[in-house]
Amino acid sequence: MRYLPFCLLALLSPLAFSQLPDNDIFLVELSWSKSEDGRSLPKLGPARNITKQPGYENQAHFLPDGQILYTASRDGKQTDIFRFDPKSGNTTQVTATPESEFSPTLMMDGRHFSVVRVEADQTQRLWQFPLDGGEPRLILPEVTSVGYHTWLSPTQLALFIVGEPHRLVWVDVAKSQPKTLLNDVGRCFTLAPDKKSLYAVHKPEGKTWQILQLGLSDQKREVLAETVEGAEDYVWTPDGALLMARESRLYLLHPKRDKQWRQIADLADQGLKGITRLALDHKGRYLTLVSATKL
Template sequence: MKELTLTLIAILTCHFSNAQPDTDIYVMNLRRSAEGLLIEKTENISNNEGYDNQPSFWVDGESMIYARTINGQTDIARYYFDSRNTLVITDTKQGSEYSPTPMPDGRISSIRLDTTGLQLLYAYKFDGDNEVLVKDLKIGYHAWINSNELVAFVLGDPATLQIINVNTQKAHILVNNIGRSLHKIPGTSSFSFVDKTSSPWVIKSMDPLSEKSETLTAVLEGSEDYCWTPNGEILMASGNELFVWKEGSEWQKFATLSRLGVSTITRLSVSPDGKKLAIAAE
């Protein structure tokens, strides 16, 4: 039985690693004109063979963090825009980190998948020092809504949206069958998520106190990743095309990245000042 268990863990770990696409992180300037949003000076800042994904701007906008894979191991990397230098923060031999996210206290929260199959949410300092944040839940994706609470995509059948207090370790299920893209809505206390309970899938907002939700818009067909601008717009991609939505309007295409050889855009992140857009793309 022990040999069977170890074999299954090895198979699952290998499958998870092999399932990661060959993606890179692109950063571009985001500018507003009379015609709408424009992108300029697009650059591949990871330029690394393998899986580079899940970009997130740091709170000062002068750097960004993302998941970077080297020799089959995925760690947290930090890219500095002025120097164009990349600093790899973690070197976790017993596992890999995914979905690095700035924490309200200045640390980085990230999902760690160990080679044993254990998957937990950790907090990391920039010197690599770390601790488990949530002990008993297998979290896939998360977003901070205040200094003590986060909302999380918790793995299961179906996946659930849960709100978790990291101080008390208390978790509460809000809804079932959600997507992986979770975000605090700029300038509000609410957050947004993708509801997959019906077709088409829709992006909803939710107030964490009342737990009341409101449908904002349907997602673009075949897509589920999106991000917010500081102006309250939602950016989303379909294939290699970028779209913008704002309340009272429909999705509008504003850019195509075919000239860069990009075929599929997934994760997106906008800088705190709204002047830069980062994407993960194949």
């Protein structure tokens, strides 16, 4: 079963850049084997720090060729998008603008990527850049307060809209009229294999957080699982399992077979803690994690 591994991670509200956390992105190679009960379980290789810079590095996104787009602040004033090549170890700066770009996400044409851009007046809107360089273009002029996004088709998106409450909305680029799908939503949501529904984290105040399957047309809700306590970032593996992290520990759950999360790794001995922001390449071979601790 194939899941689209977008974990959409942008700015939740306009922040002073002194408030952005000091963290790094780590790359881990996974090797998979079958357990005694038939479940696929990963074995993690060493965690490799792929950023190694002071300041904010976050929001990794795998491209089909295995390269990784991510957000970073190099001057402490604003953020740009960078690209890391795991094969060569080279890092390339992709955007260099006075504005701040967050949450790089490959668009379905394969030639552009979209970002949440914090404009000069602190308006947060969705823009696109050519992957190979060029001028940006505003995608949804009338839709503001965008925090996160994922593409559902070449013209349709799911957006996290910052507000009270935070909302998950559906929007067509041609119509620019968002339709609310869920309130009190978390920052990580993914397109389901049937492309007719979304998976999203529901975070109602004072209640247990849950991963829901949410119909795009009928908004029918089905609870897949409770999240790992206090965690909201997840990725799907190619065989339909969920990965989540808390502190230094990584957990796995097959929603259709498991009732409880299973701890599969603890990266504390490698110096990682406070892990957030997971991303997995489409083959399930490489995982990125964001950690507040430097190696």
